[in-house]
Amino acid sequence: MSNDRTPRRGVLLIVASPSGAGKTSLCRRLMADHGGLELSISMTTRAIRPGEVADRDYHFVSDDEFQALIDADAFLEWAHVHGARYGSPRAPIDKALSEGRDVLFDIDWQGARDVATKCPDDAVRVFILPPSLEELRRRLVTRSQDADAVIERRIANAKGEIQHCGEFDYVFVNDDFDRSYAELAHIYHAERSRRFRNTWVDAYRETLLAEAV
Ligand SMILES: Nc1nc2c(ncn2[C@@H]2O[C@H](COP(=O)(O)OP(=O)(O)O)[C@@H](O)[C@H]2O)c(=O)[nH]1
Numbered sequence: 001m002s003n004d005r006t007p008r009r010g011v012l013l014i015v016a017s018p019s020g021a022g023k024t025s026l027c028r029r030l031m032a033d034h035g036g037l038e039l040s041i042s043m044t045t046r047a048i049r050p051g052e053v054a055d056r057d058y059h060f061v062s063d064d065e066f067q068a069l070i071d072a073d074a075f076l077e078w079a080h081v082h083g084a085r086y087g088s089p090r091a092p093i094d095k096a097l098s099e100g101r102d103v104l105f106d107i108d109w110q111g112a113r114d115v116a117t118k119c120p121d122d123a124v125r126v127f128i129l130p131p132s133l134e135e136l137r138r139r140l141v142t143r144s145q146d147a148d149a150v151i152e153r154r155i156a157n158a159k160g161e162i163q164h165c166g167e168f169d170y171v172f173v174n175d176d177f178d179r180s181y182a183e184l185a186h187i188y189h190a191e192r193s194r195r196f197r198n199t200w201v202d203a204y205r206e207t208l209l210a211e212a213v
C-alpha cells in the first residue's frame with residue numbers, strides 16, 4: 001500500500017490569547033515538532049523588539065506600506081491591535097493550502113473571527129487563557145521585551161480580549177507549559193484527522209477493497 005497521504009485539505013489553526021499568555025512559545029514548539037505546518041508570518045506596523053528577527057517573527061513595514069497592501073487586497077485579514085496594524089498576507093496561505101499543508105496563525109480575536117467567517121470549514125480557533133492577570137503581568141515583565149507603558153497597555157487590553165474566548169472552538173489555561181503544549185498538539189492532531197480533510201482516503205479505501213485475500 002502507498003504511504004501517500006495526499007490529497008488532503010489543510011487546517012487553518014488559529015491560536016489567540018491576551019499578550020503574555022504564552023501563545024508565541026506554544027506556537028513555536030508546535031512548528032518545531034510538525035514539518036507540515038506553515039506559520040503565517042504577519043505584517044505589522046509595530047516596532048521590532050529586541051530578540052525578534054525581521055521576516056521570521058514578523059514582516060515589519062511602515063504605515064504607508066501596510067496601506068498599500070490593504071489597497072492591493074493582499075491580506076486574508078487585518079486588524080488594529082494595541083495601537084498598531086497587523087495583517088495575515090494571503091499569498092503564502094493560499095500556496096501552503098494548495099500544497100496540502102496546514103497553516104498556523106498567531107492572531108487576535110478580530111482576525112480569528114474574520115478567518116472563521118471567510119473559511120468556515122477550515123478555520124480551527126484555539127484561545128489560551130492565563131492562570132490569572134497577576135501571572136500575565138509577571139510573564140510580560142519577565143519577558144522584558146516591552147517598555148512599562150507598553151506592558152500596562154497590554155494588560156489593560158487583556159480583559160477585552162478574554163471577553164471573546166466564547167467565540168473559539170477550544171479554550172484552555174496555560175498554567176503548566178508542557179501540559180498546555182500537549183493540549184494544543186492533541187487539538188491539532190485530532191483536527192488533522194477529520195475525515196473530510198483526508199480526501200486521499202477515497203482512493204485508499206478502493207485499493208484496500210480491491211486487495212485479494
Ligand atoms: N488580526 C491579527 N492579529 C495579529 C496578527 N499578527 C499578530 N496579531 C496579534 O497582535 C497581538 C500583538 O502581537 P505582538 O505585538 O506580537 O505581541 P504579543 O501578543 O505580546 O506577542 C497579538 O494578539 C497577536 O496575536 C495578524 O496578522 N492579524
Ligand SMILES: Nc1ncnc2c1ncn2[C@@H]1O[C@H](COP(=O)(O)OP(=O)(O)O)[C@@H](O)[C@H]1O
Pocket residue numbers: 017018019020021022023024025026139140142143174175176177178180
Ligand atoms: N506555562 C508557562 N509558564 C510560565 N511562563 C510561561 C508559560 N508559557 C509562556 N511563558 C513565558 O511567558 C512569557 C510570554 O510568553 P509568550 O509566548 O511571548 O506570550 P504571547 O505570545 O502570548 O505574548 C515568555 O517569557 C514565556 O517564556
